[in-house]
Amino acid sequence: MVGTIDDFRAQLVGGGARSNQFKIEINNPPVSAGISPALSRNASFLCTAASLPGSSIEEIELPFRGRTIRIAGDRDFADAWEVTFLNDTNFALRNAIETWSNNINDLATGQGVADSRAYCADLKVYQLSRDDTVLKAYQFVNAWPQAIAAIELASASANEIESFSVTWRYQHFITNAIEGAGFSGDITLTA
Numbered sequence: 249m250v251g252t253i254d255d256f257r258a259q260l261v262g263g264g265a266r267s268n269q270f271k272i273e274i275n276n277p278p279v280s281a282g283i284s285p286a287l288s289r290n291a292s293f294l295c296t297a298a299s300l301p302g303s304s305i306e307e308i309e310l311p312f313r314g315r316t317i318r319i320a321g322d323r324d325f326a327d328a329w330e331v332t333f334l335n336d337t338n339f340a341l342r343n344a345i346e347t348w349s350n351n352i353n354d355l356a357t358g359q360g361v362a363d364s365r366a367y368c369a370d371l372k373v374y375q376l377s378r379d380d381t382v383l384k385a386y387q388f389v390n391a392w393p394q395a396i397a398a399i400e401l402a403s404a405s406a407n408e409i410e411s412f413s414v415t416w417r418y419q420h421f422i423t424n425a426i427e428g429a430g431f432s433g434d435i436t437l438t439a
Contacts, residue, residue: 287344335410
């Protein structure tokens with residue numbers, strides 16, 4: 249069946265989801281000693297890039313009479329979540345994430361919080377419509393900052409604002425679109 253351009257447009261509900269319409273939410277972990285409230289307050293404003301997560305179900309290969317039968321195995325959340333932030337002149341967001349990381353494993357002593365429930369927090373990413381209605385939401389359960397990228401300094405970068413990325417590890421994610429998936433929290437955004 250050959251469709252018309254109007255048929256195509258009718259299938260692209262809402263004009264299509266836009267990759268620049270998103271918001272993230274980063275909450276402080278339960279043990280937030282020294283972590284500025286700027287983390288949860290500024291993260292959504294200073295975030296310039298994030299992603300909606302992917303997932304995969306591993307396969308189990310079973311050889312049978314010269315053929316390989318593949319059946320579904322367990323789900324794997326091997327991909328980390330990477331977020332890019334702009335850096336302000338007081339380094340509030342970067343300092344907060346560095347403090348969180350330091351609480352997990354101290355730069356000087358190598359000691360830190362041993363109970364993962366104390367240093368993990370749930371993070372969220374929202375895909376928004378053009379009017380800020382939430383189209384899709386993901387919650388990253390028991391997340392913690394695995395890596396904070398370097399900020400490159402260069403004399404030739406006169407017309408750029410510094411940015412840095414953070415790689416977050418999480419136990420699993422849940423989404424608002426799957427019945428009974430366990431998504432928690434309000435997905436209505438406020439200005």
